[in-house]
Amino acid sequence: MTLLYGRGYASVNYPTGMNLGGDPSQALIHATTMGGFVVSLSSVDLGQGLKTVVAQCAAETLGMPMENIIIDTADTDTGPHCMGTFASRGTHRVGNAVIMAAREARDVMLQVAGDELEVDAGDLETDGTGFVRLKGSPETKIHISDVALAAHFKQGRTISGRGIFLKERNYPVPETGEMDPDSCQAHACSVAEVEVDDETGVVTVLSLHNAYEIGRALNPAMATQQVEGGAWMGVSHAVFESTEPYYPASRDHGPIDFNEYLMPGPGEIPVQTSVILERPASNGPFGAKGIGEMTANAPIPAIANAIFDACGVRLTTMPFTPESILRGLDALRA
Amino acid sequence: MPRVNPIDTDYFKDERKSADFTVIGKTVQRSDALGHVTGRTEFFEDRSFPDLAHVKIHRSAHHHARIDSVDCSEALRVPGVLRVITHADVPSNWYVVLRLIGIEPNDEPVLAEDRVLYKGEPIVAVVADSEAAALEGARRVKVTYTELPAVLDVEEALAEGAPVIKQAGTNYFVYEGHHARRLRFGDVEQGFAQADHVFEWRYSSAPIEHAPTETTGCIVVPQSSGRLLIHSNTQAAFFTLDNTALILDRPFTDLQVKGGTVGGGFGGKVDVMVEPLACIAAMLTNRPVKFVYTREEEMQVSSPRAAERIYIKDGVMNDGRIVARKVMLYVDAGAYSRHSPYGTTKACAHLPGPYTIPNVYADCHCVYTNRTPSSAMRGFGVTIADFALESQMDRLARALDIDPLQFRLINAYRDGDMKAHRKVAEGTALIEVIQRAAALVGHELPDEFRVLSSSTPREA
Numbered sequence: 001m002t003l004l005y006g007r008g009y010a011s012v013n014y015p016t017g018m019n020l021g022g023d024p025s026q027a028l029i030h031a032t033t034m035g036g037f038v039v040s041l042s043s044v045d046l047g048q049g050l051k052t053v054v055a056q057c058a059a060e061t062l063g064m065p066m067e068n069i070i071i072d073t074a075d076t077d078t079g080p081h082c083m084g085t086f087a088s089r090g091t092h093r094v095g096n097a098v099i100m101a102a103r104e105a106r107d108v109m110l111q112v113a114g115d116e117l118e119v120d121a122g123d124l125e126t127d128g129t130g131f132v133r134l135k136g137s138p139e140t141k142i143h144i145s146d147v148a149l150a151a152h153f154k155q156g157r158t159i160s161g162r163g164i165f166l167k168e169r170n171y172p173v174p175e176t177g178e179m180d181p182d183s184c185q186a187h188a189c190s191v192a193e194v195e196v197d198d199e200t201g202v203v204t205v206l207s208l209h210n211a212y213e214i215g216r217a218l219n220p221a222m223a224t225q226q227v228e229g230g231a232w233m234g235v236s237h238a239v240f241e242s243t244e245p246y247y248p249a250s251r252d253h254g255p256i257d258f259n260e261y262l263m264p265g266p267g268e269i270p271v272q273t274s275v276i277l278e279r280p281a282s283n284g285p286f287g288a289k290g291i292g293e294m295t296a297n298a299p300i301p302a303i304a305n306a307i308f309d310a311c312g313v314r315l316t317t318m319p320f321t322p323e324s325i326l327r328g329l330d331a332l333r334a
Numbered sequence: 335m336p337r338v339n340p341i342d343t344d345y346f347k348d349e350r351k352s353a354d355f356t357v358i359g360k361t362v363q364r365s366d367a368l369g370h371v372t373g374r375t376e377f378f379e380d381r382s383f384p385d386l387a388h389v390k391i392h393r394s395a396h397h398h399a400r401i402d403s404v405d406c407s408e409a410l411r412v413p414g415v416l417r418v419i420t421h422a423d424v425p426s427n428w429y430v431v432l433r434l435i436g437i438e439p440n441d442e443p444v445l446a447e448d449r450v451l452y453k454g455e456p457i458v459a460v461v462a463d464s465e466a467a468a469l470e471g472a473r474r475v476k477v478t479y480t481e482l483p484a485v486l487d488v489e490e491a492l493a494e495g496a497p498v499i500k501q502a503g504t505n506y507f508v509y510e511g512h513h514a515r516r517l518r519f520g521d522v523e524q525g526f527a528q529a530d531h532v533f534e535w536r537y538s539s540a541p542i543e544h545a546p547t548e549t550t551g552c553i554v555v556p557q558s559s560g561r562l563l564i565h566s567n568t569q570a571a572f573f574t575l576d577n578t579a580l581i582l583d584r585p586f587t588d589l590q591v592k593g594g595t596v597g598g599g600f601g602g603k604v605d606v607m608v609e610p611l612a613c614i615a616a617m618l619t620n621r622p623v624k625f626v627y628t629r630e631e632e633m634q635v636s637s638p639r640a641a642e643r644i645y646i647k648d649g650v651m652n653d654g655r656i657v658a659r660k661v662m663l664y665v666d667a668g669a670y671s672r673h674s675p676y677g678t679t680k681a682c683a684h685l686p687g688p689y690t691i692p693n694v695y696a697d698c699h700c701v702y703t704n705r706t707p708s709s710a711m712r713g714f715g716v717t718i719a720d721f722a723l724e725s726q727m728d729r730l731a732r733a734l735d736i737d738p739l740q741f742r743l744i745n746a747y748r749d750g751d752m753k754a755h756r757k758v759a760e761g762t763a764l765i766e767v768i769q770r771a772a773a774l775v776g777h778e779l780p781d782e783f784r785v786l787s788s789s790t791p792r793e794a
Contacts, residue, residue, distance in 0.1 A: 044568065060358045127356070179756075191771050210771070241545070243638050244705075248487045254633065275774060279350075279788075297717050301722075301724030318718070
C-alpha cells in the first residue's frame with residue numbers, strides 16, 4: 001500500500017444574480033417611537049446570514065448602531081416582494097434595496113433632527129453611536145430616541161423609507177446566446193492537496209487553499225464561513241455524493257438515508273486556508289458581490305486535478321469513488 | 335480562537351480606498367446563531383395545531399407507464415383517513431414553476447393523470463388524522479399500469495427513433511425554435527484550423543442531493559377569514575405563494591406565506607412541491623394540514639442537482655493560447671422542466687469559463703428523461719461545468735507542458751474583454767486570485783506572470 005500525494009488547481013468565476021426573468025427585491029424601513037428601525041422584507045435567510053448582513057447595510061446607511069436594527073422578514077403579508085434566495089442574489093439585491101430604503105429614512109431622520117436642533121439638516125452627520133450631530137460642533141447633538149419621539153408625537157412625520165433593486169429583464173438572443181444575465185462576477189482559485197491510497201482507492205483531501213475576490217466582505221467571518229462551508233460541499237460532491245450510484249445505466253441502489261448517502265464527517269474535513277480580495281463592484285451594496293453558490297465549485301476540479309497529480313488517473317465522472325480510482329490504476333498498469 | 339483577518343488589503347488598493355465604515359466590513363455575530371445553538375429557533379415543524387392532519391403520497395412504481403386504473407377504496411377504509419386527493423381535485427393541475435417569468439409550456443401535473451414519467455411521480459395524496467394512517471392509506475391505493483419504454487440517457491433521448499416521452503413532442507426544451515441554448519462567437523472551425531493542437535474530452539456527473547438537515551415541508555392553517563396561512567421552509571416566499579395560487583386557481587390575496595427559517599436550502603426548496611397539495615388538503619378537510627417529505631422522499635423523489643454530460647473540444651497554440659472552444663453540454667432534466675431550462679441557459683452564459691477565447695461555439699441541451707426531475711441546486715449550470723472546464727484546463731496545460739497556473743493566467747479574462755455572450759468584462763479579478771493562491775501554497779510564478787493585472791488591457 002502506498003499513499004500517493006498530489007496537488008491540483010482550479011480557478012473559476014461566478015455570476016451574481018440571474019435576471020432572465022427580471023430580478024427584483026424590495027425593502028421597507030420605519031422607525032419605532034424610540035428609534036428602533038424595523039426593516040420589513042419577505043426575503044428568506046437560509047442560514048447563510050442574510051439577516052445579519054442586511055442589518056449591517058441598514059445600520060451603516062442610517063448611521064445607527066446595529067442594536068437599533070430589527071429585521072422582520074419572510075411574511076408575505078407584512079414584507080414587500082422579494083424574488084427569493086437563490087442565484088447568489090440575496091446579499092446583492094436585498095442589500096441594495098435596504099440601502100435605498102435606509103437612505104430615504106435617513107433623510108427624514110436628519111430633517112426631524114434638524115428641526116429639533118434648529119439647524120439645517122444638511123449640516124448634520126451620524127457616527128454610528130446613536131446620536132445625530134452638527135458637523136464641526138460635536139456638542140450640538142440629539143439622540144435617535146429623541147428624534148423618533150419628536151417625529152411621532154411632535155412633528156407628525158414618519159421616519160421611513162422604501163427601497164427596491166431591479167435589474168431589468170434580459171432576453172437572450174436565440175441565434176447567438178448574446179445576453180446580460182448577471183450583475184457582476186466573483187472570482188476564486190483553490191488549490192487542493194490529496195492523498196490517494198493505491199490499495200483501497202480512497203481519496204483523502206488533506207487541505208484546501210482558497211483565494212477569493214468577492215467585491216466587499218460585508219462581514220469577513222461570515223464570508224469566510226461561506227468559503228469554507230461551501231468548500232466542504234465541494235469536497236462532498238467530489239468524493240462522496242450521488243443519489244444514483246449507477247447513473248445513467250440504472251436507477252437502482254439509490255440511497256434513502258444518511259447511512260447510505262455519504263458525506264464528509266469531521267475526520268474527512270480538510271484543513272483550509274482562505275484569503276479574500278476586494279475589488280468593489282460598482283452595482284453592489286458597498287461593492288459586495290454574491291458568493292453563496294460558487295464556494296462549492298472550485299474544490300471539485302482542484303481535487304480531480306490533484307488526484308491525477310497523485311496517481312496518474314484522470315477521473316472524468318463525478319463522484320470520484322474508490323472504485324473509479326482502482327479501475328483507473330488497473331488501466332494504467334495494464 | 336480568534337481568526338486571522340482574511341482580507342488581503344494589498345490588492346485593488348485604489349478601488350478599496352473609500353472604505354470608511356462603522357459596521358460594514360466588521361465581523362458581527364450571525365443574528366440567528368444563539369437561537370440555533372440553544373434550540374430556540376422555531377422551524378415550521380415546531381408549531382403545533384389542534385386537529386393537525388397529515389398528507390402522504392402514493393407514487394409511481396414505474397419509470398414510464400400509462401395509468402390504466404386508480405382504486406382508492408381500500409385507502410379510504412383505513413381508520414383515520416379523511417380524504418384522498420387525485421388530479422381531479424387539483425383546480426389547475428398542469429404547471430411549470432417558471433411560468434412566473436414566462437417559461438412555457440406547463441409540462442408537469444401536480445398529480446399524475448393518465449401516465450407517469452418517472453418512478454416516484456405522485457399519483458394520489460392521502461389525508462389522515464395521523465402520519466401512520468396517511469402512510470397506510472397511501473400504501474393501499476391500487477394503481478394498474480401499462481409499462482412504456484423508458485428513456486434514461488440524455489444522448490439516447492435525443493437520438494433518432496428514441497421514444498418521445500413528452501407531450502410537447504420533443505425530448506428537449508425548445509429555446510425559441512432551437513433544440514438547445516446556443517452560443518455562437520467568432521468562427522470556431524477556423525479556430526480549430528489555425529490551432530497547433532486540438533483536444534477533445536468528455537466529462538459527466540451523477541445526480542446529487544441537496545441533503546438539507548430539514549426536509550422540504552409546510553403546514554397550512556385555514557384562517558377565520560377564509561384565507562390560508564402557509565408556514566413553509568421555502569427559499570422564496572412570494573414565488574411559492576404565486577405558484578400555489580395559480581395551481582389552486584384562487585386569488586393571490588387568499589394566501590399568506592410565513593417562513594424565513596430554513597434548515598438547509600441549497601436550491602432544493604424553490605420547487606413548490608408541498609404547498610399546493612397541503613392547501614388543497616386543508617381546503618377539503620377544513621383542518622390544519624402538514625405535508626413534509628420523509629428522508630427517502632427528499633433523497634429519491636425531490637429534485638436533485640442535474641446530472642450533466644459535457645464534451646469540450648479545444649484548439650490551442652504551442653504558446654498556451656486557447657483559440658477555439660466548442661462545448662456540447664447536456665443537462666439531464668429528468669421528466670419535467672422545473673428550473674432546468676433556466677439552469678441550462680445559466681450554463682450557456684458561463685461558457686467558455688473565465689477565459690478569453692476568440693472563437694466559441696456551444697449547444698446547451700435541456701434534455702428530458704424518465705428520471706426524477708432535477709432542478710435548482712447551488713450553482714446549477716455552473717458547478718458541473720466548472721468541473722469539466724477546469725479539468726480540461728489541467729489536461730491542456732499538461733499536454734502543452736505549461737505550468738497549470740501560468741496556462742490559466744495566459745488565458746484569463748480581463749477588463750474590457752468581450753465575453754462569448756457579448757458582454758464586456760468589467761471588475762475582473764481572476765488573475766489576482768490565481769496570483770494570491772499561488773502565493774498561499776508557495777507556487778512560484780515568474781515575474782512576467784506576477785506583474786499581470788486584470789485592469790491592464792490585453793495586448794491586441
